[in-house]
Amino acid sequence: MSIVVVGDTSLIAQALRQCGQTAGWRFIGHREALTSSAWLDGVGQVLNLAYNPALRNGYEHALDFELALARRIEPLPHVRYIMASSRLVYGPAIHDQALHESQEPQPVATYGVGKLITEQALTQMLGERLTIVRMSNIFGYEIAQTRRNFFAIALRSLLDQQRIVLDMSPFVERDFLPVEVLASWLIPIAENPQPGLFNLGAGIGTPTGRIAQWLIEGFGSGELLVTNLREFDAFRLDIGAARATYGIPGLTTTALRQHCQALGARLREESRLIQGYA
Template identity: 55%
Template sequence: MHPASADWRYLGHGEALAAEAGLDEVDMVINCALDPRLKKQSYEPGLDVDLRLAQRLAARTEVRYVMLGTRMSYGPAGPGGRLVETDAARPLHPYGCARLETERRLGELLGERLTVLRLSNIFGYEDVPGRSSFFAIALRSLREHGRIVLDMSPFVERDFLSVDTLAGWLARIAERPAGGVYNLGAGFGTPTGRIAQWLIEGFGAGELRVTDLREYDAFWLDVGKAVAAFGIDLPEPEAVREQCRALGRRLRQELKR
């Protein structure tokens, strides 16, 4: 929980969807819940937590809604890896297709009351069973095998943003909401090999193995629109490095318990 949002009301998705959830008293909803089945299969309205919440709030014209979307709604980035809100959305992955459909349906229900945040790769301490993100796989492999394995070139750059930074930004966005679609990311790419190196440095041991040199899924988000709308301060590249090292140190400490 970020200090700036300490007085917010937090509900689990089941509680929020229940008839007695008490949404009558809110003026903004920020939904972080997602049915994991929508990451792997075709879109189904019944699985869409955002849609079900928006349907309940559609008639409440004073309530604003913030949806956490994904950069995967764009589809593959072009040469240079830049993704900007004016790009045509051509998602290929089921997850990107599903979230783009959610954006469309929520827009029809809420209009300018809807803020869509298309997120980059959000990272934190993700040594959690079942997680399949880049950081979850890397931390789990480092803990279990003493190595991080990349199936792509270590020079592939992707946009990584810490969950702590995102939490602070959400508090800022809640203070000055604006309708529309906005990218949220670091605003620059970091080589995946560097991410692995910094995790290993923080952990204090380990090796990096590269099994394929393919150039795959490089991207970075142009966040100029969000900076102008919400007044957020972007992280420096050095911050990403230190955050990765801190995660490696935490993994080492967890092993000592």
């Protein structure tokens, strides 16, 4: 039985391709996943990383690619499905900021609301053949204008203006996980998917100001500008279930700092190349 990853151009899929253990996996695009049947021959596990961005404007069943993909899997009883979901399904964190799989989801963001609807639909459809991973803030080297996450905005600003701007308190702690680390954790999950829900994150909260500092350290220069001291959306994921089932260790502050500094250093090289061609 083979493992198929749907969403071959995604950041996570690209990181998975770099892992030697995935050499025998098949990576396909979302169109092939819905229009072709050849890829279904001999498949044992499907990891979906594709998502219709139109759903960010509001959920519609007709636009839910994941639901359509699951319908193709439903009549194949030997195929297991791994859904990549989001910590936004939980909604705002309270008390100790730790988000647990057992708590009642109360999503606020449109993306989280839609992901919860999809989770519930797939659970009803696939039952014990479904594994859901709710992921924290995943980051990698992204500088495209189309990317609007924290790291992409910070890296673009550091590259263009030698500055990172925070519109929040630099003391707000969030759970950040490098995509390379996530990829290494997804491999045992895809190879031996267990039914149920698993959080995947660093397991620790890190101040956003520290993240900015480490990026600047790697870049070699730059400044941090804080324009607002509001405190919002602090969270960390409890990864006890993933640790117990798959031995996933979480991430240390030291390791996270090294990943951020490496991104800053890579950005510095990008800057030198741009200047060289100017």
